[in-house]
Amino acid sequence: MAQVTIQPAATEITYRDAVREAIRDALRRDDRVFLMGEDVGHYGGCYAVSKGLLAEFGAERIRDTPLSESGFTGAGIGAAMAGMRPIVELMTVNFSLLALDQILNTAATVRHMSGNQFGVPLVIRMATGAGRQVAAQHSHSLEGWYAHIPGIKVLAPATVEDARGMLWTALEEPDPVLIFENVMLYNMTGRLAADAGPVDIAKAAVRRPGRDISLITYGGSLWKTLEAATVLAGENIDAEVIDLRSLRPLDDATIMTSVAKTRRAVIIDEGWRSGSLSAEIGMRIVEQVFWELDAPIGRVCSAEVPIPYPRHLENAAIPQVPKIVAAAKAALGRA
């Protein structure tokens, strides 16, 4: 009789549900964990991520806040400094700017500034990205800005597995961690093992191995990049797709191993091009594997405009599959 290996059952789950499971899991595991943010309780979360959690865990642990981003982010910092494990939800990265002072001037600085006496084990989750025609003030991708700041860590889960698993690992960090959830991913479904648990938060992942070019990306752009890789395969270009997963720190080892192998790189970053994270990655590639390069490094970023409202203009403003394909082909010297 043949050996039968029992696999844990996998389910189809949306990214949204995976995040909710992650929060629920954390709340159950550790009494110190609580969720705080605008409309996370009674409303069920702006993106329905925390739906049902108020009934399950109560108002002390699923804490609705007034519209006071600076106030409640600072409160999260203080609670973390005092030994709790808060998850602060800033509705979107667009509103996080009101809390930027607390994030940069308190959360990121306290450990260094106090000579290691105090740390801030805080997790901040934010939605990010464009694509829903919500116009200029609601469509930013500022992960790259935050990745500029020493003292914090920045994550961009792009798969259901990471949506489910990064939160717990982030909660175990003694320093502030920002988790960016791209708005276009919430409805996405994927397979998740029933026993899915914490995942590492320091390494990039090779989502598609390839020989001809390294396509480096994160967050919402991952799926467009994978689609572009499929298109490229049809033209005999074998693209390797790297999902950065962690934007600060960047996993240089994985990036450089890939580029040293393929000798070409295109970076796909939904931030505005100038001074974006793609500029940082490109520079690191030049610093570390210059001699392996066979072509200039390319990048596909958002156009330098405030994100416009009408669909055709919004689509033109942000990275899309055809642009990724074109950039890859250009790196290979193909029209």
Added chain:
Amino acid sequence: MTALTDKPHLSREHMLGLLKQMIRIRRFEDKCAELYTQEKIRGFLHLYDGEEAVAVGVIPVLEKRDSIVATYREHGHALVRGVPMTAALAEMYGKQEGCSRGRGGSMHLFDRATNFYGGNAIVGGGLPLSIGLALADRMRGDDTITACFFGEGAVAEGEFHESMNLAALWGLPVLFVCENNLYAMGTALAFSESETDIQRKAACYRIASEAVDGMDVIAVEAAARRAVHAVRENRKPYFLECRTYRLRAHSMFDAQLYRDKAEVEAWRHKEPIVRYQGWLEANHMVHPDDLARIEAEVAAEIAEAVTFAEAGTWEPVEQLTRFTYADRAREPVGEVLWHK
């Protein structure tokens, strides 16, 4: 001056203790000014002259387990709280023997041992932090409180209003202590606030409040006792406005073009040490011997601190990037800061 009989705890020892603390702060700040002109202390230096009664009146009323959040004008608060003068001065010199390893300087004195959560250079920046500390206390059901000191300039910041609202809405045990010294750097209160009666703002948030003469250390202490008791018992915030005055400039590099000397002189005659010492002398509670002893003890402590700071060492440059993140490989991270 409030009558002695209202204050049940005022033993002679306590009375002299209050005087000594204020003198200690005043002489320390004076020494800092001197060291600053000699370039031993660099960057920005904000001195507390004239406001000593607030720190000295409030902080000893707190328990060791309570938390304190302060501003960049926090030397007095740190000293009264029990941060060693040696560590504080070494910090201002930038030496690694300083309380923040020399990393912070005058504006960023931190001390975990005394639950002193800093020195903050962002006006209003400490208020949300105090909300968080109090939130943790509330969620754990402790009976600790958080005292948050800030100047009247901070009430213009959005963070002040957000924090007051959150404290009242969530029932957080925060004692807000507003040190109204009439000037936010160089901007007089009347140019900054539509409502200059600061204490009234607390009412909008349904927070119990009181204004007190911040130049009268006994009055401040009495008000602090009431306030701390209220916060601890009721687990609700309290707002204490201390009306005081800053005798020195905002910082060392300030020509004080925004106020005239006559005004400063007038306040000098009613500043807390002059008033309190005068009152003690008039009531024969202090003698010249006591004063001489206090001055001598304070001078000795300051001299020791200067020696300590001068002898301190510079953190090696190789350590520059340490403590940006927790150093898990070299130091156990463990439980972060249970401050009980």
Added chain:
Amino acid sequence: MPSLGADMEAGTLVEWLVKAGDRVKRGDVVAVVETQKGAIEIEIFEAGKIEQLLVDLNTKVPVGTPLARIQTELEGPPGAVAAAPPPAVPAAPLAAPPLVRAPVAPPSPPPVAPGAEARARISPAARRLAEAHGIDLSTVTGSGPAGAITYADVERRFGEITAPSEKKRTLGLDLDAMRTAIAAAMARSKREIPHYYLEHQVDVTACEQWLTRTNAARPPDDRLLIGALAIKSVALAARRFPAFNGFYRDGKFEPASAVHIGVAIAIRGGGLAAPALHEADRITVDELMARMRDLVQRTRAGRIRSSEISDPTITVTSLGERGVETLYGIIYPPQVAIVGFGKIVTRPWVIDGAIGPRSVVTITLSADHRVSDGHAGALFLAEIGRLLQEPDKL
């Protein structure tokens, strides 16, 4: 002069509030100093008697300058105001903060590409230059980071090939190395470039007549040769037909923005070089002639510049009067065309229906069929011929 702020470097004393002989105590205001923020009162931290004021009013002095000498109460010897170090400093000397060295760890060593341990590091610019001149990179020593071969390294190697060397007594050129380089370049050209060939016979009587007239009025050093007219006409034609002026690299043609004519110059002893005459379409014929003379002289002396080596966008070759009537050149990669001029012969020619003797030259085009075709090549040659009919307009 006390330091009152992190950005204060000096102050101007504008008022003394004490004079010599006055007693002062700690905290007294003794002077007023003007700073960029306004007038600030200076307090004294010593007690004693003012002995002497050291700085005059309205002088600007750096922070740390003694302003006055006072005799302190406690000690006999005087101490200076505002610059005295605090007394009773312990013996331990204060180390100045060490100069900030770059604390950043160097980037982690790049991962080795599979099977590439022996692979040389060659900069893109170096690679390009080596290709252009057929230089074998294995003969180049690298001086860049970790032994990488840089542009300068390849230039130097080319210089060794063409430059004066103590070993060669007569000519000062390493002809052997040059021959090797030429061999490599020509072999590569024939291997990679699909050449097509066109020839065109052009009546240059007008040029000769114009030259005779022009040169008659000039001293010998200023006289023009027909080669200058030839080069100018090729340059102008190249400007109008960009498919013959540029480089074929990385699988595509890059038209050049300028026209630099590579002038093939024979070197006695068997060498050959084709350095660039820059912007040949934009300069006057006189200028062109002067530069050509200079180029020939320097080439034969082995003193060409690196930009002259690498810049030609199209080459012109001629064997002169001793040569043959028709000369087909081999394209110098990565260029895409080479124009050859045979010797001028007198031929019977039909003009206005009658036969007469004319000076005729055969011009050839060898061109890269990946970039252009015969039709374009014919037009290009025709244009050269047409330009040579009006030498005064060149």
